[in-house]
Amino acid sequence: MKVFWPLPVVGGLSVVSKSPAIRGPVDPQKTETLKFSSIEDYNTFQEKLSTQGWTLATKVGVSLGKLTMKLQGDYSEEEKEKHKKEMHKKVRTVIVTESLYVPMKCFQIPQLQMTLTDEAKADARRVTSATEATTFLEKYSSHVYAGLYHVGGVLFREVNVTSSHETNACLLMRRGLCKLEISGEVSYSSPFFDGKAEGTFSQFSDTESYEFANSSLQFETSKVTVRVWGATSVEAKDEFLKKLDADHAAWAFIDKDIDQLKDLVGIWELMAIDRDLKKPALEICKQWHTTSSGEVAELASSKTDEDKNRSKWLKSLLDRGKAFQDAIQKEINQSNSGTGDNKPK
Numbered sequence: 001m002k003v004f005w006p007l008p009v010v011g012g013l014s015v016v017s018k019s020p021a022i023r024g025p026v027d028p029q030k031t032e033t034l035k036f037s038s039i040e041d042y043n044t045f046q047e048k049l050s051t052q053g054w055t056l057a058t059k060v061g062v063s064l065g066k067l068t069m070k071l072q073g074d075y076s077e078e079e080k081e082k083h084k085k086e087m088h089k090k091v092r093t094v095i096v097t098e099s100l101y102v103p104m105k106c107f108q109i110p111q112l113q114m115t116l117t118d119e120a121k122a123d124a125r126r127v128t129s130a131t132e133a134t135t136f137l138e139k140y141s142s143h144v145y146a147g148l149y150h151v152g153g154v155l156f157r158e159v160n161v162t163s164s165h166e167t168n169a170c171l172l173m174r175r176g177l178c179k180l181e182i183s184g185e186v187s188y189s190s191p192f193f194d195g196k197a198e199g200t201f202s203q204f205s206d207t208e209s210y211e212f213a214n215s216s217l218q219f220e221t222s223k224v225t226v227r228v229w230g231a232t233s234v235e236a237k238d239e240f241l242k243k244l245d246a247d248h249a250a251w252a253f254i255d256k257d258i259d260q261l262k263d264l265v266g267i268w269e270l271m272a273i274d275r276d277l278k279k280p281a282l283e284i285c286k287q288w289h290t291t292s293s294g295e296v297a298e299l300a301s302s303k304t305d306e307d308k309n310r311s312k313w314l315k316s317l318l319d320r321g322k323a324f325q326d327a328i329q330k331e332i333n334q335s336n337s338g339t340g341d342n343k344p345k
Contacts, residue, residue: 025103025150027255034058035173036095049229053255054101054154090166096176097158100237102230104152104244104251111146111265115273124271127280133287136280140267142288143317147263150255153230155240160222179221229254266321272328282328289321 036042049057116124120140127133161176226235230252231243243250257263266288271281292314299311 022105022107025106025152026148026257027101027103027150029100029102032058032099032101033177034097034099035169035176036097037089037091037169038093039095042095042097049154053150053253055255055257089169091169091172092166093160093162094169094172094176095158095160096173096180097156098180099157100155100240101254102152102154102241102244103150103254104248106148106150108148109146111269114144114146114265114270116270116277121271121274121277124277124280124284127283129283130287130290133280133284134291136284137267137288142292143264143266144270145256145263146265148257149253150257151230151251152254153228153240153244153250153252154254155231155235155237156227156229157224158227159224162220175221180224264317266317266324268321268324268328272324278328278332282325282332285321285325285328289318289325292318 034045036045045057123136123139127136157180159176159179161172161179163172228234228240231240231247231250234240234243266285268281268285268288271277271284296311296315296318299307299314302308302311
């Protein structure tokens with residue numbers, strides 16, 4: 001099967017012309033309901049969705065600078081408790097979104113099929129100091145993704161509910177569900193938690209149920225709007241699915257899996273392929289290593305499971321980065337020795 005959509009350019013990287021192997025989707029089609037108690041949270045979700053994909057946008061993730069990874073294992077008790085508080089805090093606005101996630105195919109771009117763009121190479125050649133290395137990392141990030149990409153589409157139906165004064169977020173959310181004509185029994189989720197372990201909307205306290213039934217609140221509910229990611233200009237569910245089936249060019253990058261460290265490649269590893277970029281690669285790796293090393297001890301001493309897991313991930317990446325530095329420094333020393341650069345003048 002040929003690839004009918006443009007391959008990604010990520011962090012200054014492009015993929016060589018050889019087409020990767022395409023196979024059927026790993027994940028099934030699914031519908032999820034997401035709730036946001038502020039416009040800021042919703043915008044953050046949309047931004048992460050476009051840059052990191054569905055899984056990282058809707059599930060717990062850890063952020064290491066510009067590097068974001070999915071945590072393995074279940075959600076921590078801290079995250080569950082945080083979500084409970086989020087669901088029951090007093091707010092004035094809630095955005096409720098019903099999302100239909102439709103993966104069509106998936107593929108992987110191996111590290112050997114990646115190369116730096118001409119612009120990234122030019123920027124790398126200018127790196128001779130820690131300051132320039134930091135600037136490069138801020139522009140291109142520290143690691144690139146070599147794992148599994150998912151292509152397909154996501155259809156969003158969303159509604160914004162605002163009350164006359166602050167009230168329980170659950171009540172506003174229920175109002176949004178009614179507007180979307182979604183059953184109150186549906187499991188909820190948020191950008192930070194999938195909600196399945198916490199039950200459904202039917203589990204309101206007696207006080208909350210009474211408040212909802214007898215509330216004198218004035219609600220302003222915006223009309224239901226539709227957003228499409230992939231198969232654009234189609235709003236009806238049936239037409240959306242038909243277009244995805246019929247038109248490969250309509251597919252968008254909707255997700256990527258980052259379950260293992262091997263899926264993350266240091267940008268310096270790609271730079272070091274070119275002889276004239278070995279020194280900049282070493283400088284950039286050293287700067288990232290220096291900047292990130294201080295975080296490990298701090299995260300490891302944290303009481304939260306999330307931070308401890310972040311510490312383990314980061315420590316593994318730092319160890320790999322140090323091994324790269326040692327190997328490249330040895331190559332540079334041998335090269336200098338061969339050209340007489342290390343000989344006394």
